[in-house]
Amino acid sequence: DWTPANLVTETVDAVRTQVGDRHVLCALSGGVDSAVAAALMQRAIGSQLTCVFVDHGLLREGEAEQVKEDFVAATGVDLVVADERERFLGALAGVTDPEEKRKIIGREFIRTFEAAARELAGERGIDFLVQGTLYPDVVESGGGEGAANIKSHHNVGGLPDDLQFTLIEPLRRMFKDEVRAVGLELGLPEEIVWRHPFPGPGLAIRIIGEVTEDRLTTLRQADAIARHELAEARLEREIWQFPVVLLADVRSVGVQGDGRTYGHPIVLRPVVSDDAMTADWARLPYDVLEKISSRITNECVEVNRVVVDITSKPPGTIEWE
Numbered sequence: 434d435w436t437p438a439n440l441v442t443e444t445v446d447a448v449r450t451q452v453g454d455r456h457v458l459c460a461l462s463g464g465v466d467s468a469v470a471a472a473l474m475q476r477a478i479g480s481q482l483t484c485v486f487v488d489h490g491l492l493r494e495g496e497a498e499q500v501k502e503d504f505v506a507a508t509g510v511d512l513v514v515a516d517e518r519e520r521f522l523g524a525l526a527g528v529t530d531p532e533e534k535r536k537i538i539g540r541e542f543i544r545t546f547e548a549a550a551r552e553l554a555g556e557r558g559i560d561f562l563v564q565g566t567l568y569p570d571v572v573e574s575g576g577g578e579g580a581a582n583i584k585s586h587h588n589v590g591g592l593p594d595d596l597q598f599t600l601i602e603p604l605r606r607m608f609k610d611e612v613r614a615v616g617l618e619l620g621l622p623e624e625i626v627w628r629h630p631f632p633g634p635g636l637a638i639r640i641i642g643e644v645t646e647d648r649l650t651t652l653r654q655a656d657a658i659a660r661h662e663l664a665e666a667r668l669e670r671e672i673w674q675f676p677v678v679l680l681a682d683v684r685s686v687g688v689q690g691d692g693r694t695y696g697h698p699i700v701l702r703p704v705v706s707d708d709a710m711t712a713d714w715a716r717l718p719y720d721v722l723e724k725i726s727s728r729i730t731n732e733c734v735e736v737n738r739v740v741v742d743i744t745s746k747p748p749g750t751i752e753w754e
């Protein structure tokens with residue numbers, strides 16, 4: 434019967450057999466799957482693994498640091514960080530259409546990852562590329578070797594012909610709860626192991642309107658407050674996801690002190706779900722909502738109103754874009 438320790442041992446053995454003395458590349462996204470996949474690879478082959486983290490500047494508060502510092506401290510992986518925040522912000526300037534944002538982010542991600550992979554392949558030779566495919570993805574896509582259909586942003590299948598690697602999928606026999614158990618077994622921080630699913634294009638699709646540095650700062654602040662209060666109320670694990678959305682193109686009138694304000698609304702979108710295919714809006718306790726609302730309107734300068742999204746999926750999607 435399976436225990437997290439058994440799963441680790443079996444996977445480590447299988448990886449060692451498959452890889453031999455060759456070299457492996459792994460992209461870290463900040464999410465739980467890539468983190469656990471990388472930690473398993475590290476346990477199996479150590480110095481034959483190199484991880485790449487493309488910092489696109491669209492993660493939430495503290496998440497890039499968690500990858501660069503906490504994850505590295507917990508695992509000892511050799512991490513290459515590509516700080517591409519300016520590049521992504523520049524590429525997104527003036528763009529408001531959601532699909533356009535996704536395309537741009539996907540394209541820039543591939544280009545950046547490709548450059549890093551090319552450099553590493555030149556330096557030490559790379560044979561394998563890690564993909565954090567889970568068992569349900571394998572089943573859904575027909576089960577072929579490397580057949581999983583990964584969401585656009587993480588799909589590194591767009592690499593040019595001279596940079597083709599063999600895919601290695603250390604999580605392909607695991608369900609999500611097993612991935613988490615393995616992550617804890619490998620000593621990963623709880624904040625990484627229990628992280629909610631987060632879209633590849635990140636905060637860019639949670640700003641309705643153009644993405645700018647100021648708007649990212651505002652949204653990051655509001656999102657951090659919502660997450661903090663959810664954790665304080667010990668509701669994190671009951672909630673599937675908690676998107677916080679900035680309506681950057683909407684203003685409404687408010688009053689603060691003696692003054693009239695004309696600021697932006699923040700939307701809270703907590704949902705419960707099993708698989709993100711359908712979802713229901715989460716009935717958060719009023720006192721938690723009240724705390725989040727008063728903190729956001731007090732602490733986020735441009736925000737003077739907080740609303741809660743009470744739409745299920747369908748007809749609404751989880752994200753607003």
Ligand code: XMP
Pocket residue numbers: 535584585586587630631632633634674709710746749750751752753754
């Ligand atoms: P929706 O908004 O369609 O989202 O109900 C379903 C799930 O997918 C996530 N999502 C994305 N993930 N790239 C991703 O990697 C994307 O472009 C993207 N769009 C939505 C969303 O957070 C939810 O978990």
